[in-house]
């Protein structure tokens with residue numbers, strides 16, 4: 001039988017139901033849904049024991065999102081959200097994928113399953129090997145698995161023929177060891193999920209403010225006059241952020257939301273941590289909602305900037321913070337001149353908004369001093385994504401709204417330790433001074449040539465310039481763009497290796513040989529030779545803190561991620577002066593090494609034991625912009641979207657439902673959007689449906705257009721939805737087959753998975 005089955009998910013429709021869109025988010029329904037997941041996957045007794053440790057100072061860090069925990073008081077049994085509970089249930093599931101499972105399920109058979117069905121199979125219990133030409137994985141010892149990896153790596157013509165991917169759940173300790181091994185092996189090919197996520201934010205913020213991270217802390221939400229949430233759906237993806245927004249409102253602050261969809265979570269919310277509030281109508285959050293067209297943000301922000309300038313001209317000192325601008329920034333004159341090039345009349349149609357609405361937004365910005373701007377994938381995954389973020393910075397700088405209480409930048413991170421992994425050196429473009437300190441401490445010659453990011457790595461594998469793929473976590477085939485092309489690329493590899501907790505598609509689309517290395521999850525106890533260990537992670541606001549699992553591992557054959565990396569390093573590196581076995585015997589030894597090589601980690605082992613951990617230094621937070629090229633905060637000149645749609649074309653954004661964690665599908669409902677039991681849907685404006693002579697629930701094929709190339713995804717149901725005309729939405733990862741590999745953001749090279757140009761054809 002042929003190995004490596006077809007990569008496109010089968011187009012099985014699951015039986016759609018539409019319900020009324022709820023008027024409020026969270027509340028009782030969220031609690032009951034969370035408990036149902038816990039009960040079904042984990043069991044009630046173990047489940048409650050788990051939830052009582054989630055995000056507590058002595059417990060484990062939620063494997064869901066990177067939203068921070070309160071610095072001081074934490075509610076017992078309540079520092080998590082519905083989707084955090086689902087994430088935990090998913091990891092602590094009773095279901096197991098054992099060697100018997102693999103013996104009785106061929107790859108061909110497994111490929112008939114959807115991502116949802118694959119994920120539900122459960123936790124992988126043993127290391128597994130797929131020999132060349134076989135259709136079933138076989139059990140293998142850890143020692144033999146490491147040997148195969150070492151042989152393949154050492155037989156490459158150059159270390160640059162190997163790709164080492166990381167997903168953002170990896171702890172600081174594992175990430176540090178991993179990048180150290182990869183660099184001692186001799187390459188900087190360290191692409192990560194950030195390349196597809198907040199890379200655009202990192203690039204834009206480093207250039208303008210001298211740090212690739214956000215500047216605000218959780219407490220700033222208690223002091224903000226205005227919080228703008230743009231291109232983000234926290235009700236689903238960062239539910240605990242709603243509590244922070246609720247605090248802003250309670251203290252008289254205002255909230256502005258900019259999104260093509262009226263996301264329920266941002267409109268109204270019932271705090272799950274306050275049962276007295278579960279009855280009644282909930283708390284209104286958004287004061288002003290701007291239903292912008294997909295990728296219309298720079299046009300909108302430019303009009304706002306022009307209105308700010310106009311007002312400042314007519315009423316000097318009423319808008320701009322001149323003292324801040326003079327002392328702290330560079331480039332104001334160029335910005336003000338550049339704004340004159342654009343006319344409001346030309347910009348307006350790109351936004352899909354009325355000028356009256358935009359004037360209201362400008363007034364809010366003009367009249368408030370302390371402004372926080374929050375964003376996520378709605379801004380970072382476009383061709384001009386870096387412009388989006390720099391334009392936000394322009395607004396904050398004009399107001400002097402950064403580096404003080406209640407104000408600043410808030411790129412809301414996705415994976416729970418994606419920010420920490422970067423801090424630990426998981427980056428294909430490392431800074432020289434970081435490599436210098438690695439070389440000094442570990443006595444080796446670090447590679448200086450920059451490595452490949454996600455998109456370039458796929459191309460290299462496709463061209464057979466890279467031959468070994470190694471994934472520390474994640475689900476590369478499902479998360480990356482251009483599924484068909486990426487599958488071809490992976491299949492050309494000699495070896496693909498996945499370090500994973502749960503079964504996913506990346507175990508089924510493989511190189512000639514493949515390995516699955518099962519690891520401990522966040523919820524599980526980690527024993528090494530010196531005793532029980534904990535790891536550390538960094539949240540979205542730069543707080544580094546402990547995480548310690550509480551459950552017994554789901555199988556005795558699991559290794560921790562640091563132990564896997566050390567095992568591979570010992571088997572692969574012929575001359576290394578690093579004592580890998582000693583480093584993993586007690587993770588304090590790894591932290592000691594981090595302390596001497598990375599700034600901000602002084603007294604790491606002491607401070608990580610403080611309740612709640614510690615903050616890393618952040619120059620923008622401290623109102624210091626010296627690390628930029630000019631030594632000041634930089635204004636920038638940005639361009640609106642240049643996409644022009646032909647008559648029958650639409651823009652498509654690929655978004656998350658309320659029932660998934662990236663490529664892990666918890667269930668088939670998108671409850672806050674009223675779409676139940678089906679993921680193969682396309683959300684469309686009712687006028688567009690009419691103009692195409694379509695109707696609700698029609699089955700359509702989607703064809704994406706990029707340069708002269710076409711890509712097709714079959715079988716999506718048409719859903720009339722409150723979305724601007726010519727804009728549509730589908731769910732990630734089902735629609736990834738339509739995202740062209742080379743359609744990426746300028747500078748950051750992030751796949752433009754929120755601006756896919758499509759045509760729609762009825763079946």
Ligand SMILES: Nc1nc2c(c(=O)[nH]1)N[C@H]1C(S)=C(S)[C@@H](COP(=O)(O)OP(=O)(O)OC[C@H]3O[C@@H](n4cnc5c(=O)[nH]c(N)nc54)[C@H](O)[C@@H]3O)O[C@H]1N2
Pocket residue numbers: 064065083197230231232233234236237238258259260261263292293294295296297376377378379413414415653654655656657658660661662663754
């Ligand atoms: N439960 C759960 N939590 C998660 C995740 C998950 O899958 N499930 N994923 C995690 C990860 S890795 C990440 S990165 C984050 C993702 O968190 P989000 O970025 O909130 O996730 P998306 O679903 O991609 O949503 C993007 C939002 O941007 C809007 N949008 C799309 N295009 C545009 C545009 O052009 N302009 C504007 N203004 N808005 C636009 C969409 O309507 C949507 O509301 O969440 C993290 N947390």
Ligand SMILES: Nc1nc2c(c(=O)[nH]1)N[C@H]1C(S)=C(S)[C@@H](COP(=O)(O)OP(=O)(O)OC[C@H]3O[C@@H](n4cnc5c(=O)[nH]c(N)nc54)[C@H](O)[C@@H]3O)O[C@H]1N2
Pocket residue numbers: 063167168169170193194196197198377381414415472473474475476478479480481499500501502503504519520521522561654655656661662663664732733735736739753
């Ligand atoms: N079209 C489209 N594509 C996108 C996006 C989009 O919005 N639209 N979003 C992009 C974004 S923001 C991101 S971050 C990427 C996500 O890309 P990835 O991070 O690669 O994908 P995930 O689905 O988060 O990875 C899930 C897998 O991680 C493994 N896993 C879970 N916990 C652990 C652990 O503790 N250790 C290890 N070793 N493995 C673990 C499990 O096996 C699980 O199947 O996808 C990107 N792709």
Ligand SMILES: [Mo]
Pocket residue numbers: 193196197198413414415
């Ligand atoms: Mo992400």
